[in-house]
Amino acid sequence: MGQAFSIMNKPSRRKFIQMGSLMGLGAALMPMQFCSPAKKEGETLMTDPETVAQTLKAFGIQLYSVKDQMAENPQETMRALASYGYKQFEGFDGGKGILWGMETAEFKSLNSEIGVDFVATHCDVFKNLEAQAEQAAEVGIKYLICPWIGGQDSLDKYKAIAEQFNQIGETLKGYGLKFAYHNHDYTFVEQEGQLPQDVLMDNTDPALVDFEMDIYWVYVAGVDPEAYMKKYKDRFRLCHVKDAAAGIENPHERGVLLGQGEIPFAKLIKESQSLGMKYYIVEQEQFDGVTPMQAAEKNAAYLSKLEY
Template sequence: MKNRRKFIQLSALFGAGAMLPLQFCSSPKSDSKEATGAMIGSAEGTLKDFGLQLYSVKENMAEDARATISTVAGFGYTQLEGFDGGKGIFWGMSNKEFKSFVDDLGVEFIASHCNTFENLESLAEEAGEIGMKYLINPYIGPQKSIDEYKRMADAFNKQGEICKQNGLRFAYHNHGYTFTELEGQIPQDVLIENTDADLVDFEMDTYWVYTAGYDPEEYIKKYPGRFTLGHVKDKSGDLPFEEANGSTIIGSGIMDFKSILRTGKDHGMDYFIVEQERFEGTNPMEAAEKNATYMKSFVF
């Protein structure tokens, strides 16, 4: 695993190639199986399906969830990942009403971030009833010891069992703190190695892995099949490297998603979900449209 200094040096060395327009990038042949959630177009090596984390347009969702979802569906997103914005993950609708609404738009509500420590049984039942694929814990906060992370892994196993009983999967979404060394270990490793792969998956936030000083591709390869979802979130090159809130329009930053997404696809990552949290010179809806355009034209 690269340390931060070496990784930044390598990023600078290869950054120019990573920023080449997609039309100058070749599309390597692949014999690997198509991912179930983000299938690769057989002829062109493009993404067939990709999603949006609705937190990217959270203000718009708070104002009018139906109108916001209708608009982003028109941008070309085929999948949605939700969050609990105070109105529940179904935004004031029943689970079946919400499913009917998004089905009519031609998009799939594949997953949602939620508090998996409260009312998980009932939420998992509702999610499973409408065919959702995942309930995802988005944040646990830095733990004080490795033993606390191990206890968290035990809790994830239990939550994974509840989700499995209802026909869906449990996943944990990382932030940078699980890549900060603690007691000589990397907490993210502890969580992965102490959870049952039959019960617990992981959603890699590529931005947080990258800004923590690690190579997302190396982590995907280190734990094949465990990172089944990925947040596609680019890092601005105009801000300090360790800026906590430094995301930008995908393709305008410094991360090599051509390589990252190919590696993810080849190592069990089924879902590619756009997320952006900073909007310099733009707004969330405009950014969501530009990000969809990038994903639709993406070539491996």
């Protein structure tokens, strides 16, 4: 029986050894994603970046939000805003010029001291363009922005303005600057069967003209900001982050502090980053029970914690 058992099991033993070898080879070739190595002390396992919540590393404020304070003391106002967490400023001409009455060296020194990048300024681009461009270039401002053209009574007039924008963009290019147009609601109201904003987008050269989307004005005009950014991918480089309350009919009376309205900023910020958006600029024009500086501080706190 012992001999018979030994003879009968020889094939089985060879088969067992062969199977064991194959199993060992299979384990060696097994894709790494099926393995679960033990995590060493102080080591973190890689996580899909798409599942990790993010916050904005830098965001700015349009100084028009605190226009009275800027008129009284621009230097101290800018210092206070920087202390709230703003890393970028967008200016406007409040009657003292785009440098707020400061000399070039003083302006640059102040922004360096408070750690702020003065990325853009709203100004009258139809007057003294080259003088403003020269000042902006000297202090490192990147954009001159047209904040207002007013509603036009024909699409042909918008086409003519688009051509002016191309010419302005060409001039600013010579100074190493960029040009952009900031919308209000009137270019998102249909006219002659078309949106005037489409006319401006379609008749400007992307190499010369960028756009700043005021998300509030697009939203209260009844247009989806995200869908419009997708329609004109890589044309909107800056945006105004401004919230709108629900249940108020008048579009000029819907402004509230960030997080108190119904605009889905977390989703918009996340999606817009793949559509060419670079600068997120807080703007507040309506105040309910808070001062402009208090609003600026609260908006900075909201945006610094907003996960997307």
